[in-house]
Amino acid sequence: LAKTTQPISMDSYEGQEVNITCSHNNIATNDYITWYQQFPSQGPRFIIQGYKTKVTNEVASLFIPADRKSSTLSLPRVSLSDTAVYYCLVRNNTDKLIFGTGTRLQVFP
Amino acid sequence: NAGVTQTPKFQVLKTGQSMTLQCAQDMNHNSMYWYRQDPGMGLRLIYYSASEGTTDKGEVPNGYNVSRLNKREFSLRLESAAPSQTSVYFCASRGRTETYEQYFGPGTRLTVT
Numbered sequence: 692l693a694k695t696t697q698p699i700s701m702d703s704y705e706g707q708e709v710n711i712t713c714s715h716n717n718i719a720t721n722d723y724i725t726w727y728q729q730f731p732s733q734g735p736r737f738i739i740q741g742y743k744t745k746v747t748n749e750v751a752s753l754f755i756p757a758d759r760k761s762s763t764l765s766l767p768r769v770s771l772s773d774t775a776v777y778y779c780l781v782r783n784n785t786d787k788l789i790f791g792t793g794t795r796l797q798v799f800p
Numbered sequence: 801n802a803g804v805t806q807t808p809k810f811q812v813l814k815t816g817q818s819m820t821l822q823c824a825q826d827m828n829h830n831s832m833y834w835y836r837q838d839p840g841m842g843l844r845l846i847y848y849s850a851s852e853g854t855t856d857k858g859e860v861p862n863g864y865n866v867s868r869l870n871k872r873e874f875s876l877r878l879e880s881a882a883p884s885q886t887s888v889y890f891c892a893s894r895g896r897t898e899t900y901e902q903y904f905g906p907g908t909r910l911t912v913t
Contacts, residue, residue: 725900734804734890734904735843778842782900786831786850789859790843 695779700795709766711794713779716760724755724762727778729793735778739764766796774798802826804905806891812911813881821876821908823891831894832874833902834858834866836887843890849874881912 696714703709715724723742727735739746741753741762752765766773776793807822825832830851835843835858845858847866855866863885865877874893878885888909892902 723900727902732907734892734907735902736904737899737901740899740901776842786833786848786894787845787856787858788833788848788894788900788902789845790835792842 695781695791697777697779697791697794699792700797702797702799703769704799705770706768709769709773709796709798711764711766711777711779711796712761713764714761715779715781718759718781719783722759722781722783724753724759725780725782726751726753726764727780727790729776729778731775735790738777769796769798771798771800804891804893804903806889806905806908808908809906810909812913813878814913815882817881818877818879819881820878821889821891821910822873823875823905824873825891825893825903826872827893827895827903828871829893829895829903830871832868833892833894834864834874834876835890835892836860836885837890837907838887846876846889878910881910883912886910886912 725740726738729735739753746753754763778793804825833848834846837843844860849855849868852871867875888907890907891905894902
């Protein structure tokens with residue numbers, strides 16, 4: 692399983708764009724990159740998944756360069772309610788899904 | 801459609817006591833998981849079950865046992881609780897979809913004194 696590395700914490704202000712980068716140097720050919728969001732006292736929830744290039748949904752965008760050794764979760768115009776922990780996972784077609792330590796995002800008014 | 805439910809929500813145990821955490825899902829998912837989350841830390845996989853009748857160890861299985869009772873239910877048992885097992889326990893399930901999206905329960909907050 693590919694190991695992931697993320698910043699421990701980030702701060703931002705309301706209305707700014709936030710980019711959280713995840714490093715996964717030993718990603719395998721059939722691995723996908725998945726991001727989850729966790730609010731205090733709740734279980735994580737799925738945000739977005741990608742394999743290469745760019746994926747966008749109503750919540751976020753995910754940018755993956757050609758070598759796929761890193762990925763960047765982009766949150767446009769964050770609000771206070773985006774304060775949470777964000778996890779990057781690399782998974783293949785197995786059921787063993789491992790979370791890393793995550794990035795704690797704090798949004799200030 | 802309740803999703804993933806966990807019981808109990810809170811539990812206090814004394815060292816050496818045993819208990820079983822219950823998890824059930826109503827989404828007809830094949831895979832189920834147990835994670836623990838210590839204060840201020842990330843989630844760590846304890847055990848998982850890829851399908852009814854199968855279970856596999858995760859990152860931190862010591863001190864725990866699991867039972868996949870049927871497709872809906874996946875229980876986690878602590879035979880002899882230790883203070884190091886004080887944590888929030890999350891159950892999750894996943895269907896056979898392209899995104900491998902996991903759905904998490906609300907968690908069980910366990911304190912071992």
